[in-house]
Amino acid sequence: MPSDPHDAVLAKVAAALTPAMHAVGAMECAVAVLKQEIPHYSWVGIYLVDGDELVLGPFLGKPSPHTRIPLGRGICGAAATEKRTIIVDDVNADPRYLACSIDTKSEIVVPILQGTRVLGEIDIDSDKPAAFGAADRKLLEAVGALLAPRLAANPPGSG
Numbered sequence: 001m002p003s004d005p006h007d008a009v010l011a012k013v014a015a016a017l018t019p020a021m022h023a024v025g026a027m028e029c030a031v032a033v034l035k036q037e038i039p040h041y042s043w044v045g046i047y048l049v050d051g052d053e054l055v056l057g058p059f060l061g062k063p064s065p066h067t068r069i070p071l072g073r074g075i076c077g078a079a080a081t082e083k084r085t086i087i088v089d090d091v092n093a094d095p096r097y098l099a100c101s102i103d104t105k106s107e108i109v110v111p112i113l114q115g116t117r118v119l120g121e122i123d124i125d126s127d128k129p130a131a132f133g134a135a136d137r138k139l140l141e142a143v144g145a146l147l148a149p150r151l152a153a154n155p156p157g158s159g
């Protein structure tokens, strides 16, 4: 049976997350591995839920103007409120889209869940149209599952 194209990337993320690593370090590691390993991931970041907003945490790529996003806005807000992964093949055709870079063509947003509670989300933009599919969803949902216990145990800002 052919292996999933992203299995090796998931293994690298899992190996990078050492037991002593706290939430911010774990998020930084995951972002770094994803950005490095997958060429079509042009911007990789993690937003954290803070009250009724999403707050930008670790990211790699061009600085985003959207460092705080109300839960009701953007593709990021939609994924958090609907508690499901959203893939957008053409961001310019989606009225929810909040532009981060004029080069971005497609986006995937994956909630980081602890049970039914949304702790944050992984947001990835690509300069390629329709860059994201089932393999990306599977990889990023698995990375979210690796991060969730760390975010729940020592959320950023908890000292």
Ligand code: SME
Residues within 6 Å of the ligand: 043, 045, 064, 066, 069, 073, 074, 075, 076, 077, 096, 097, 098, 099, 100, 107, 123, 125
């Ligand atoms: N495009 C996102 C905003 C975040 S930037 O992509 C970094 C959205 O529509 O919610």
